Amino acid sequence: IKGIPIDVRTSLAGLQGLNNIEFKVDVSMIPVAPEYIDYYIASTVNIRNPSQLTLNIGDLKLNAGLEGWTDADWLGTATVRNLRLVPGDNYVLSEVTTSTSHPIGMKFVQDLAVRDQKLTMWASSTSTSNSALNAGLSTLRSGVIVPKDLAVPKLPGYSDVWNIKVLPTTAQDGLVEMSTVFYNPYFVDMRVQGTCTKEENDLNPYPSVIQFYDTGIMGLEVMQFPEDISYSVKANGSTPLTFKMKLINSDRVKPRIDSLIALAAATGSLPIEPYWAPRIFVTGVPDVILPAWVDKTFYPGHLTLKTGPDFPTIKDWYNKSAADPVTLPPSPTPVEPVTPSPTAIPSPSPSSSPAVPSPVVSPSPAAPSPVVSPSPPIAPAA
Structure with a gap:
């Protein structure tokens, strides 16, 4: 690379072909309108860099295949x-676009429901905006195991204790x-902006509610x-949040409100289940x-709602003869995000915040020329 006194092929050999890539969590898998034969799959992956090099590569586009590294795959x-x-x-956001009109694309989408698959990746002469780097990447052969149903142990979106x-x-x-x-299960920055409507996704729970449990099954x-x-x-990261929720004036709740109050008085808490479909924007x-985000997505049992002496x-509210319509208050002001404790999910080394376009949008402008520089003599992050 011009101006960099280091051989590209030798340096990239230290990366071991970027062959240590781990699928972490699915972020979004959607069929693309209007024909719904093209699929857009966004996921967080961990690219393990075994070398002591730091490389600013810019936009990287690779051929994606199924099981092999040839044009037939x-x-x-x-x-x-x-x-x-x-x-x-x-930890970076990866986008894969494929089409069910292509036989390999169809097989990949269909087999997601029945087995793990190896998604392979290899470079081309246009993988980056720099021809010297493309030459160095010409022998790259990498891959990642995509689990059945994109199922991996999911990091929680929220705590199992509420108040x-x-x-x-x-x-x-x-x-x-x-x-x-509230936590971030996606490994890249995220923002919650409102609650999903039925028009946006009629498969999600609507309205988004919290269920309470007393001694009944339901x-x-x-x-x-x-x-x-x-x-x-x-x-x-994580962020503590206090916000207001609206009680539901239901005839099903009124006969059991005394039972809920008695259980809360005896134990100081109640079992609950959130049935929530947030609207989330993820960087990239x-x-x-x-x-x-129902509780079974993250936890095996009910969550705990801590109650106080004010709960009775x-x-x-339920004793009122009628409930006037109430407008929910403005959005709560989030507190400054906090970093999880050392025993929590390990923070990744600094990575990009990719801006992934939809499959039908033209690629973003060319990325800057890559820079290869030795990193400080610090052991790689665990």
């Missing part, structure tokens, strides 16, 4: 935007104060998530993603 294109590799772990506070005004407006800690839909809830969480994905006054 080709199914589409794999793209990582603004790639910067540092020694150790590099409720019944306010002096709850009897009049039906609003209670909830608080918990849960009770007691409160509804605000439609304009909003907060941001950095990659591998151009469109909103609409996951179903929740009954005053």
